[in-house]
Amino acid sequence: MLSIRIVRPRRFLLASAALTSFVAADMPAALAQQVRDTLPPVEVSPAEARKQTRPAGREAQRARRASSRRSAGTAAAPKPAVPGPSVHTQATTPLNSNAVATSASRLGLTVRETPATVEVISAETMREQGYRTVSEVAQGAVGVTSGDNPGEPAAFSMRGFTNSQINTLYNGIKIGPQNMTSRITDTANLEAVEFLKGPASLMSGEGAAGGAINFVTKAPHTGPIRNEADFSWDSLNSFRAHYGSGGSTNVQGLDYRFDVSRSSLNGFADDTNTKTLDVSGQLNYRISDSLKIWGAIEYREDRSKAYWGAPLVPVAFSGSHATSGIVSGNYVSNYNGTNLGAVTIDDRTFNTNYNVLDNRNVAQEVWLRGGFELKLAPDLTLKSQAYGYGAERTWFNNEVEAFNSGTNLVDRERFYVAHSQRLVGNITDLIWDANIAGLDNRLVTTLSSSYLDFVRPGAANFPGDSVSLVNPNRGFYGLLTTQQQTARIDNEALSFEDRLKLTRSFALVGGLRVEHIGLDRNSTDKNGLEKAGFPYSKDWAPVTGRIGYTWEAVPGLTFYSQYATGADVAANNIFLLLPTQPLDLTTARTYETGVKHLFWDNRAEWSFSAYDILRKNVYAAAGGMLLNIAGRQESKGVELAASVRPIEPLRLWGSIAYVDARYVDYNFVGGSFSGNTPPNVPRIVANAGASWRFFTPWPVELGITGRHVGDRYNTDANVVTMKAYTVADVYAFVDIPKTVFNAVEQARLTFRVRNITDKRYAIWGDPFYPDQILLGAPRTYELSAAFKW
Template identity: 40%
Template structure:
């Protein structure tokens, strides 16, 4: 009952605040200090105002999403659930990292496990069953290639829910998340933005960006640089981190019908990672158990004495550096035809050198630790060419896209796993990594794809939407011993030829109400990660499909937007990774649920937005090896998948000499499990944030508190490490200033 009391307390706080601030008249949002030094009071104005295009209070239904369709149609016209988190909203809510930005989307939960940084759970699927894209391009499995980044360099994040293989190939059964970078736009003057922020645990965040014309109306630029650092990640001792991110681009309008864009991006991150807090027996000497965080079948719990301790070695490292250049061409020879091409080259180096697993040993009363070392040297070269045609067909409106895509990916991966030591749970962890004798692994993946997409207007109000994609994937895996000899037993080559498709209907029942339905298919990775599959895991791709029905609408003179969706997904021939080096074909997984989202502006001064998800995800006909026996997991819930999630935001513009905003956010995540056996339960939690934002002239000052009630909760668990869980951040405070010149 505790979790329900927490929900009720949060709702009561929100209602009291809403009643207190929501009874004021409708006020205009401007006012301020004139150059003469005299004060000008805000002007009272009553008017019908459409919902704003950004920040709390908008679902962006009339905006175009390139992530969910290449047809150039609005989100309302796409027969799927699509969500946008734009830069305005990121700044308003103080979303500093891409993990924070995504976790507020409908039905998404986030886990920043260092082995899989920036990974998510959506519609019952996690990690590599979701596609993470950067400017619409794929780098590889999310589990291996995703990295923590600052949100400053992003224009927006687009979330497509449900199978996206028809757009992005193998993978993407649960959906796709596209991080869209700030790029040049045609503006007649230079705009410069700046940010400075300080907060708890010596957190420092600073950023600068500028964009505009270069000498003429034909050449424009955009460049952004961000930096973020802190002494402790999520309040955990000895876990400092640093993020750098540079994005830059030039846009050249060679003619009214031809534009060229060249971009160059660099990112770097480095940290001493926190891999989780070990579970300790309740009877451990002097135990100071924290109740309500986890529940286990064997009585293990979280000991308060080690709650914020990092058990990694002293010379631990997780770091990465990437370079990425892209060249885009957009040519419209006639008004009905548009040709788009994007060529790119990407290079990355990633490093892990850690003690990753922490398991309490009842015999010695110590924590046993391992050693794991891995490096990535990866490059990708690729090109995507597509043509869009907008010609009437049989006197009906019609949009059609056809394209080809090519990419060549190479990954060198020296790795080492072994050794270890044992340490006192209550002593400050020490010990270095030790010697390394690594063995190299090489993966080469060459992909060629053909895709088509179409929207055909059966009538003015009824549209048929479809898509088809065929991929040819050539995988070459070579494994070597520490001495450099080829391991021919584990090495292998394999071709995959998945064909995926989707078909849907969109019906405008009213000018402000759209109904839709869709069936879509997906091809899923070999094992959990196509980068590290071995000959013993030489299986066909897993497959899956989803059907979804829903509605999207507006009301109250466009002051309110809402969406509702029901979905049912299955995934069969699942290969799950049972150890660090092996996978098994274990059965089938299903997921179905309801997602609701809404945004409303009751007055010009008051904005509300929220979402709610109910989800049922289960393993079906699922068995896996458990030591020397085979255990059935049928009916169990997959790890890190909650059954209930909800978010609520409220922002109110207080009329004053200098108007300011009061904001609050509430997030509820239901209980989840840490493992396939459902033996470790992460209990439900709710967090409360609040902020005050004061705009003055060309600057905005913001004071923000996160997790104000200082709730202790488990945010994620890595199934590979079932003896530990990741603890969420405690209460923190941040002071931020942004400016535009």
């Protein structure tokens, strides 16, 4: 049974590789060991740089006509465009709803044409708002929160769901559970970040109960070569640098894109930082009007000295050093069992690092991707991409920081784990544009397959000690003994997505996905002997889908509704389950309705959505690397976003999201968490901003952004509250005329103050480590410069 499961997907992948002429039949292990991240599922259409050059000839005329129709909000566009890397470069609207999010639909629909809540944050927005990492991007999205807890970097919360209940995609490709595979990622090499809300297994497969977040790498465009360079430095002595170049080469039909970025982001806690390196490149080659091929490679690494949070401390112990407004509640230590009573964060620990001196948190990743787009007939297009990914990750830290009220010391415990991951796969689309009884119809049939090999050496012993709360002796890791776990997962899926325009303004959009997931696990002890119950195998065959409509009642005003389903493997981390624990399939469904409105000559836009999500058979973190079966999880809420430019110098934008998320039938021996809120889920998240541009010879823009996040809990028990907080950033930039630097067409200098009020707040809590809380960064100052030529 085991050999059959492994061989079958490899045969499929071998055929895919022959089809794409890109991935070798048997990728060498040495190459697979370094494989890395990004790009959309399959496309190769040349990407225009945002507000840059235009394509030539009849294709350019068609693109401009289609773009102008979409910008005007009319229903005149006869067919959606075949999605490609250029999807994020169309004429923008205040909420960027002209963008085509490939993670939300394979039909080439814009955000306004998709019957779901979709948000696309472009590279230009990331630059203007100073988003340095994908976690900061998420904090600027509607109703999304994030935290970089080192055990699960780049963790997200959206619509009442967190971590692996949200699929993290790299150019539309899932590499594994978010809580095991995601890393702190710099935004410099990204063209956009897409947020698809609600169950979305139709698009990204198993795991998308709360939605999907897709990171899209910068891709080539057709036209003159454009270069860009960016530099920044802040008051924590952090720096970032990026260089990018792309355009058409001297070879007819060959376009390229290359980016390299380097950053060193210092933390506010002592001896903490994250260093990243990202190198990405892609070639697009238009062989003929009907055939395009492409290839991409990317290498990324990050190296951190990690901050694991500040310990919860009894108010009675902290005395005058106790803080208010960060946490509240009464707590019994999950680690040592002592009763802390009312807890606080001691102000003497704001900058304290309890990690060992020889700690490290390292990852190296490599991606290889390539494919083609072939027009078989005027209304029939075949697209395919093959990909290979490899990653090596290591955690070597003291991870537990638990105050002991019996000794008044901080109990610590070490943990080590490493990943060696290999992934190969293929995604093939057949796009058919047809006319059914006089009605425009587009059907996309997708066949995908992947094979994942995951080796996880981990600690077999857990050294520990106790240190003082203030000025702790950090020491070193000590003796390490390891054991090993492995997992092999194969996945094959067949999906269909269709859009039928019943009238010029009313369309039905739906799809169905049939998927097979096979899992083989093994676990050995420190002597290499298999543990009881191992190895074992499990299979699932979820069927998920979406059905909805869009109705453009008047030009620019679109109503929509949808019913969608999702499925995921119940456990947040498949390696934490004992073989005797049930590993079942979790199902999710959502009802959603809303409206999207673009008006006032494209100067104003707003959107509203209401949803009801139910997820059944849920596993939840119980602390101490344990999992509980939580029964059901319900989530209901509304989201509102708007942006307007009432006069040319002034821009206003804002959003508010409300969610009521709770567990149902969450009972266990000794108690019940039914009615409790999942960890890291605020009831209210609001963002707002304003900017004013002075049209002087050297144009200057001043801006302010604010963010409010409501109360949250750090565990399912809901006994410790991470208090609501409001923070604000201000910025000013000046655009320097071309005449100053001569060869540089655009130059911008920016000064930014983050967290201008120096607010101290809790940004995230790791439910596996409930004795400690991650704090948000204090006030920092930043200078940056950007050049384009």
